[in-house]
Amino acid sequence: MVASSCSLLLCFVGGILQYGYSSAVLLNFYNPERNAADLDKLLVLKEALTECVEMKSEPGVYKVTSTGEQLACGIFLVGALDAQVAIEFLEFDVDCKDDAVVGILDGWEQNGAIFPPVEDLGADGPRYLKHCGSDQPKSIFRSSGNMALVQYRLPYPGSTFTIRVSYSKNPRPCNAIVVSPEGKAAISNRGLAENCSVLSIYPQRFAFEYMDIGVSPVLKNLKEIIMEPELRSAKCSIKSIAVSEKRDYVEIRGGPSFDLTHMVPFKAQCGFSLNTAKESTSIMCGTTMVRLVSSGQYYNNVLFVHELLEEDKIDPDTFICAAL
Missing domain, CATH: 2.60.120.290 (Spermadhesin, CUB domain)
Structure with a gap:
């Protein structure tokens, strides 16, 4: 492990602490x-x-x-x-x-x-x-x-x-780091205008089991929601979100560090979907993140499973960072 004499908090001359952990x-x-x-x-x-x-x-x-x-x-x-x-x-x-x-x-x-x-x-x-x-x-x-x-x-x-x-x-869980390489996680904005993220320090395979993002906050019968095609599986691409200025979505990012600006948004979705764990997204990056972006106009919730992505499990659909 490597440490320097400066850090984001401790250095008064602009240096950065380099934690060389893996x-x-x-x-x-x-x-x-x-x-x-x-x-x-x-x-x-x-x-x-x-x-x-x-x-x-x-x-x-x-x-x-x-x-x-x-x-x-x-x-x-x-x-x-x-x-x-x-x-x-x-x-x-x-x-x-x-x-x-x-x-x-x-x-x-x-x-x-x-x-x-x-x-x-x-x-x-x-x-x-x-x-x-x-x-x-x-x-x-x-x-x-x-x-x-x-x-x-x-x-x-x-x-x-x-x-x-x-x-x-935690009375208001929002952001979290997962240290275990596999498991299940849920993210919710609780109806608030805040963005919440779960970050992993491993290459990961993600699968969404449940998603309710950007759907009207008016209470509806669950059967009615499931039967509406436009809500049942509404997907948003990165491009469509940018064009329509959609403000409620979940995205999967990957990159070499914690820095959000250096993490590539590989996938984004919104709408309502249930039991979609058969569809997975693989990210071969040193750091991966599931980030829920919320405007505060909807009660957004997402449940996903994640597991370690081994190099021998990479397939043609795997998103790979330029430099690990």
Whole structure:
């Protein structure tokens, strides 16, 4: 893993922290099999973190103590798809000298790009919190999605902080990162004018099982909806969405990083469809995303399954990024 002395949060001269992790490394950190007794113990025990880049998917108490290295480091936190991350500082002794600082990002960062996308969640305000000296964190930080990132630079030996990390049910799930290479995910805008995304750090094969996007919010009998041909399987191409300025659709993107502007929109759909899992879309890219775009005029919902796309499963219909 590679770290530099600067990051999106911590550098004051425009540098970017380069986290050189791979999908395989992240998967090794992920352990969804812990039982309740194990998790209770983790909340009591204090774990000293010694690596510059760590990933934690379980609740616990984590302590960082500086050895005086001039590095910007990070603790990547991620929970279940419908989880919310809570971070509480139990100890904090970080002087501001030599630009020492601890920062919290509502999301993840990779090579300068952040998720959830700036285009959807913004880039200012509570997304970035920085602390040092007398500016100690006094309240519990709660993420908007299932992920958060604690970044820090502690160049002065002996600087230290301790955090308690916990995960709870997210009252408004919208954006999420899936660490497991296969599973099922649902996205809903709850009738709000917000864009929600599920991001995967693997090449993926996607299949939509249920879709209700851009359909009139007026309640209808389910049988009546299914019988209407124009609603049953309305599909929108990338071109038709751009031409008609359709504001409610789901798209599948792929690219080399988290950066939305560098991810190619390979497919887009809207309307109503049920049990369409037989149709799948394969994306051979380092990062893939299912993104629900909503105007706030409709209750949009989509349910999809995803699985790891192996190289020997590539077929002529697979979308392939120019450079992985």
